[in-house]
Amino acid sequence: xxxxxxxxxxxxxxxxxxxxxxGNYLEVLARTELVVFDKTGTLxxxxxxxxxxxxxxxxxxxxxxxxxxxxxxxxxPISRSLREAWGMELDPSRVSGxxxxxxxxxxxxxxxxxxxxxxxxxxxxxxxxxxxxxxVGTTVHVACEGAYLGHIVISDAVKPDAAxxxxxxxxxxxxxxxxxxxxxxxxxxxxxxxxxxxxxxxQLLPDGKVRQxxxxxxxxxxxxxxxxxxxxxxxxPVLSRADVGIAMGAxxxxxxxxxxxxxxxDDKPSKLADAIAIARGTLTIVR
Ligand code: ADP
Ligand code: MG
Numbered sequence: 001x002x003x004x005x006x007x008x009x010x011x012x013x014x015x016x017x018x019x020x021x022x023g024n025y026l027e028v029l030a031r032t033e034l035v036v037f038d039k040t041g042t043l044x045x046x047x048x049x050x051x052x053x054x055x056x057x058x059x060x061x062x063x064x065x066x067x068x069x070x071x072x073x074x075x076x077p078i079s080r081s082l083r084e085a086w087g088m089e090l091d092p093s094r095v096s097g098x099x100x101x102x103x104x105x106x107x108x109x110x111x112x113x114x115x116x117x118x119x120x121x122x123x124x125x126x127x128x129x130x131x132x133x134x135x136v137g138t139t140v141h142v143a144c145e146g147a148y149l150g151h152i153v154i155s156d157a158v159k160p161d162a163a164x165x166x167x168x169x170x171x172x173x174x175x176x177x178x179x180x181x182x183x184x185x186x187x188x189x190x191x192x193x194x195x196x197x198x199x200x201x202x203q204l205l206p207d208g209k210v211r212q213x214x215x216x217x218x219x220x221x222x223x224x225x226x227x228x229x230x231x232x233x234x235x236x237p238v239l240s241r242a243d244v245g246i247a248m249g250a251x252x253x254x255x256x257x258x259x260x261x262x263x264x265x266d267d268k269p270s271k272l273a274d275a276i277a278i279a280r281g282t283l284t285i286v287r
Contacts, residue, residue: 007023008282009023009026009278009279009281009282010022010023010026012278012281012282013026013274013275013278013279016271016274016275016278017264017265017266017268017271018262018263018264018265018271018274018275018278019249019262019263019265020261020262020275021260021261021262021263022261025244025261025262025279026278026279026282026283027279027283028225028227028243028244028261029225029227029244029262029275029276029279030276030279030280030282030283031223031224031225031243032174032224032225032226032227032243032244032276033173033174033175033176033220033221033224033225033226034174034175034176034177034178034216034219034220034224034225034226034227035169035174035176035177035178035226035227035228035229035272036177036178036179036180036212036213036216036226036227036228036229036238036242037177037178037179037180037197037228037229037230037269038179038180038181038209038228038229038230038231038235038238039179039180039181039183039188039191040077040156040181040182040183040231040233041077041230041231041233041248041267042229042230042231042248042269043158043159043162043165043179043191043195043197043269044156044157044158044159044162044191045156045157045158045159046077046156046231047077047080047081047156047157048077048078048080048081048137048138048154048155048156049081049085049154049155049156050064050081050082050085050152050153050154051136051137051153051154051155052136052137052152052153053150053152053153054133054150054151054152054153055149055150056130056131056148056149056150056151057147057148057149057150058149058150062149063142063149063150063152064082064085064086064152065086066110066115066117066142066144066149067082067086067117067140067142067152068082068083068085068086068090069090069094069095069108069110069115070095070098070106070107070108070110070115070116070117070142071083071106071108071117072090072092072095072108073092073095073098073108074098074100074106075233076100076233077156077233078138078140078154079106081154082117082140082152082154085152094110094111095108095109095110096108096109097109101118101122102205102206102234103121103182103204103205103206103208103234104118104119104121104122104125104182104205105117105118105119105122105140105141106118110144113144113145114144114145115142115143115144116128116141116142116143116144117140117141117142118140118141119138119139119140119141119182119183119184120139120141120184121203121205122141123141123143123148126143126146127146128141128143128146128147128148129148130148130151131148133151133153136153136155137153137154137155137156137187138153138154138155138156138183138184138187139151139152139153139184140152140153140154158191158194158195159267159268159269161268161269161270162194162195162269162270163194163195163196164270165195165268165269165270165271165272165273166195166196166197166269167196168270168273169272169273169276171273172273172276172277174276175224176198176199177196177197177198177199178197178198178199178200178201178212178216179191179192179195179197179199179200179201180200180201180204180209180212180213180238181200181201181202181203181204182202182203182204182205182206182209183202183203184202184203185200185202185203187202188200188201188202188203189202206234206235206237206238207237209235209237209238210237210238210241213226213228213238213241213242214241217241217242217243225243225244226242226243226244227242227243227244227245227246227272228241228242228244228245228246229246229247229248229264229269229272230245230246230247230248230256231247231248231256231267232247232248232255232256232257232259232260233256235256236255236256236258236259239256239259239260239261240259244261244262245259245260245261245262246260246261246262246263246264246272246275247259247260247262247263247264248263248264248267249263249264249265249266249267250265250266250267262275
């Protein structure tokens, strides 16, 4: 049976914009010693701006148009930013056979020709080589019919409360904070430094994130718990593997909100420390 005061804790959390899907998760939150964050949309805003366009064998306009067309059906924050940067209407009838390659990018048939838009890993898989590019942000490569067409540089800002969120966790006794990302190491490391997480693992595919969380679960102390916080865009498997899976509610996908045990309704990572404090307060009453 669920002690009555758990309902009090769930109510207090919900007034703070924290949706807890059951009293058992308050008990787990109270024992959190390791917090694993996803990067995009969790510690960063998930809103990318195009900062540079470097065409190789076409012009800038054509490069951006192809990328935006290939991404026209995707919900990924990178796709949204490319469509936004294009800024004009896109005719979806020009696009077919869209396949999302999670943690890598997309493939689509645009005007009858195969187009790939994504990161280094995607290009490596295709056997397409690119010129070394400067990394002041996330690099999005574009290739068509096996030929390299150039890259677009995009960048995402850290959420205003991200550093405070990490500091508050440390202050409430969380021993270790980790960030996982599918993005390149230099981007991941810069953001990790900016927000103050203890360690970062970059260039992970979704199943690599699951394996990393499994390895971290092995390192917990006997009563310690692992919390994973994500926006749920291709991280639903990690959300369910953690002791407590926490999703961003506003930006996050429906699948994530369903897979999560706790939802932060206003997408603020700093609410996690509040949730832990509420959980501990509730348990003190129960005991
Ligand atoms: P994160 O781990 O930071 O939350 P994802 O796992 O969603 O990010 O994506 C990891 C990387 O895969 C991105 O940084 C990007 O390089 C590439 N990627 C994923 N989806 C797309 C897409 N729709 N278009 C282009 N690149 C993508
Ligand atoms: Mg993500």
